[in-house]
Amino acid sequence: MNVITTALAGVVILEPRVFGDERGFFMETWNQNTFAKLGLDLSFVQDNHSRSRQGILRGLHYQLQNPQGKLVRVTQGKVYDVAVDIRRSAKTFGQWVGVELSAENHRLFYVPPGFAHGFYVMSESADFQYKCTDFYAPEHERCIRWDDPTLKIDWPLVNNEMPLVSAKDAQGALLPMAEVFA
Incomplete structure (x- = not known):
């Protein structure tokens, strides 16, 4: 497994x-011994799978408690994935890193606790x-707006069209007013 470090400590x-x-x-996407040798001694408690169509943007989500x-990957299609x-x-507070994940490049992206996370679907789906x-705890979930002007995330919007976001994500806080980690 090749590990590519990013400008944000812990995000790989x-x-x-x-x-x-x-x-x-064939590829191995998770092996606790291999990851521990890479310095990622992780224990996972929940697996999730979502399907979205082109132009959907989910995030930027996090849980305060x-x-x-999150160890993320794409098994069909292509997304632009972001950690803040x-x-x-x-x-590095307020800085972000983004990576293209696709079924073709097989990349995985690890976003540790303390980071907001979101993705944008670039392919048809x-x-x-x-x-x-840790387990999903909706009462502790928070959201920062995907288009927060202080973050200046360079989303690769298809045809430069505005993404479709959920009502909850549209009401996300701007970073200067958001509840964040100490």
Whole structure:
């Protein structure tokens, strides 16, 4: 497994070894021993799978209590995935990193607790799967607006059209007013 560090400590891009031939391919997406050797000693408690059509943007989500680390990947289609550092005490507070994840590039993206997370679907549709280090706790979930002007996230919007977001995500807070981690 190849690990690509990012400008945000703890946020990493992972490229698994993919073994392919005329029959298809095989890859290992999670092995606790392998990840621990890479410095990612994680324990997952929940797996999620979402399907979205092109132009859908989900996020930027996080939980103040029961914060979740997420190991994300795309098994069909292509998304632009973003992690935002929302730890007020971090030198990188308010900074973000984005990566294209697709069924073709097989990349995984680890977003640790303390970061807001969101993704935008670039292909006709996308299946997005992720493992979580803590359980979903809707009463503790918060959202920062995807288009927060202080973040200046460079979303690769298809045909430069506004994304479709949920009503809840449209009501997300701007970072300067959001409840964040200390």
